[in-house]
């Protein structure tokens with residue numbers, strides 16, 4: 001069985017997290033260069049990355065444009081929300097988890113008028129609710145939704161909701177942070193006007209920037225709407241188009257790594273092949289965890305193959321900090337929970353990890369369970 005080639009130094013542990021995640025040795029090695037931000041080699045690399053990101057989503061200029069934004073994923077979500085919704089505009093923010101809540105928080109900070117559609121973390125937003133909200137309030141101009149809600153691992157129904165948003169001729173913003181590259185996504189067919197993701201998720205690059213795929217019509221509307229200088233999506237795009245350069249210092253090394261990561265995604269067989277690997281990781285994980293007695297937070301039909309939330313075992317000798325530390329001591333990094341109404345921990349299925357890595361993690365979990373002597 002194939003193993004990951006993550007070991008860049010003897011001390012690196014595989015990261016069973018939603019990012020930053022385990023990257024290949026060759027992705028890390030691609031950063032061993034110093035490129036000037038105005039150097040033609042770097043400008044050409046950025047142009048190539050932007051084109052390939054569009055191609056990955058099955059779209060191309062001039063219908064869709066790709067904007068790269070420095071910072072973590074949240075910076076790009078904030079850039080889109082604060083650049084797209086005008087002073088007179090209004091956002092329908094849909095939330096069933098912490099990342100949906102973050103969109104609401106962004107709207108609040110920027111004093112953007114918003115209607116909030118909140119669901120419990122184990123429930124899916126429905127197209128019927130979105131239809132009712134849009135029909136009732138003509139002032140709503142934009143709808144924002146997270147695709148893979150990394151809080152739980154839930155996959156939200158973007159196709160059904162996208163169809164409603166388009167029928168009502170509103171703009172659709174999708175936070176596809178933890179799904180883009182790891183699940184097939186077709187922004188044009190789904191009616192997505194702004195798709196946001198980041199370098200250190202399913203494309204398996206290193207942290208440093210976010211990426212925005214925007215329909216050109218929606219992007220052009222952003223001119224003059226931005227509420228900040230550095231997070232101006234239109235301004236960033238204009239600069240990238242003008243001379244291929246970033247307005248402010250770009251994350252050159254992260255882009256070098258990302259270019260290599262895109263090559264490795266192609267070599268693996270593209271998004272479909274990557275989704276199959278992640279899906280096998282997920283199946284290995286869930287089958288093994290169930291056999292150890294652990295229970296998932298979500299129903300299997302709502303669960304994606306990106307990340308899984310497991311409930312804390314209801315046993316007095318289970319203590320998460322100790323469980324986490326013992327696993328880390330054995331060389332395996334898992335992730336704390338984020339669900340608000342249940343005690344959970346999370347295990348990510350993405351990154352340069354293979355089913356054999358999950359089999360090794362499961363063996364370590366079995367050993368820790370015996371050491372701590374708890375029942376799951």
Ligand SMILES: Cc1ncc(COP(=O)(O)O)c(C=O)c1O
Nearest residue numbers: 018072073074099150175177178
């Ligand atoms: C769905 C989703 N949105 C937003 C973010 C925030 O990204 P970052 O932590 O890179 O700012 C994450 C991070 O995991 C995420 O999974």
